[in-house]
């Protein structure tokens with residue numbers, strides 16, 4: 368790959384910034400000063416340094432975010448703040464995008480990556496990756512709702528949702544539940560409850576497959592996946 372592309376992908380600066388660095392003899396490849404921005408380098412085997420600091424090349428980034436309410440799950444939006452606005456410049460240059468969508472008012476686990484294959488595996492209904500949500504519901508949730516969810520709720524547009532596992536945590540004027548579903552249709556959890564005559568008043572995603580929301584992450588914060596979390600994600604990719 369081109370040297371200037373590698374350096375700008377790694378967040379060193381724009382291609383123009385990189386050109387300036389090269390001119391100033393601040394870039395070395397395998398110990399030798401390089402001035403040619405179009406030089407072809409092998410990120411795996413060549414040692415590239417800027418001001419003596421070795422640049423570790425990586426193509427992909429995998430971030431776990433605790434999505435804050437008020438942000439849309441998109442990379443750009445004309446009116447709304449997006450989850451990308453919550454990211455620092457040091458990770459933004461990888462051009463990550465959210466895997467699947469959480470509504471503007473939904474909180475919780477959101478994976479952001481620039482690995483399109485992985486994103487596809489996690490959201491594909493064929494993969495049966497369970498997504499578990501915690502929700503507060505206005506009113507009582509019944510045993511009949513559990514059965515209806517298990518059989519597959521028919522949504523208002525006639526679509527029969529895949530079976531969902533509903534667990535009642537607390538029943539009352541406001542009830543608390545956990546629900547696990549394997550698809551991610553638009554407003555799916557809210558629409559499943561609407562189909563049984565109930566309203567979701569708070570929604571938070573807790574997990575996607577074996578990926579669990581890190582409770583230490585405050586709303587709007589994020590971190591890179593740990594090695595074991597990443598290994599799990601990559602195992603989904605290799606099964607594909």
Ligand code: URA
Pocket residue numbers: 468469470471473553554555556557558570
């Ligand atoms: N289901 C919803 O209704 N909203 C979300 O944000 C996620 C799942």
